[in-house]
Amino acid sequence: MNSSFDDKKPIFMQIKERIEDQIVNGQLKEHDQIPSTTQLVSFYKINHLTVSKGINLLLDAEIIYKKRGVGMFVAEHAKELLLEQRKQLFASEYVQPMLEEAGKLGISTQEMIMLIEQYKGSDPE
Template sequence: MFDERSPIYLQIADQIKNDIVSGALAEDEQVMSTNQYAAFYRINPATAAKGFAQLVDEGVLYKKRGIGMFVSPNARDLLRTGRREGFFADVVDPMIREAKALGVPLRDVVQHIREYGDA
């Protein structure tokens, strides 16, 4: 489940974010408690709590005192907006720079994307 590329608490946060973006976790849906999460994945509860705390700080989860953690009402939109910005910065912009460096007209890049989308 977890790999060595990044801290486990970040991987926990990313997994929950992915579940929200994909729709596996809905807005206002309760998520596993940190103790349940830690037991299920056999990790330290403090590590799980750190991942959950990050999500609370980011506005992705919120706490209901005495009940548990829930997906924030705007979490999916918030995450999708951030990922769109990252997609353009990390994928599209470098692709455009590379196309220009290679002398590939942007209209050819756009055409290729359209053909790929139709396949």
């Protein structure tokens, strides 16, 4: 885990996103225990309330669940839920603005596909 933070986003959101990243990339799987709040506070050297706020967002979104007296664990289907959320976010933050700009520039759908393939480095299928 990287212990530095970006100044552009609240730390509690970055804590939440780092745990989400570990779930998405398979470091944390369904029913795996996530690091405790105390462990995260110690590792990142940040306030307990900051960590708790990030963790609570994950609990509220049902990405993780709590076993009283034991700890917090990755919920079933958390990875699939996160992937779906991220795909929707990707579409709204990147694809929609890209399509709007392409429309202004008169770039056709076929030209867009060719550009994507060119930048991705893949051959057309």
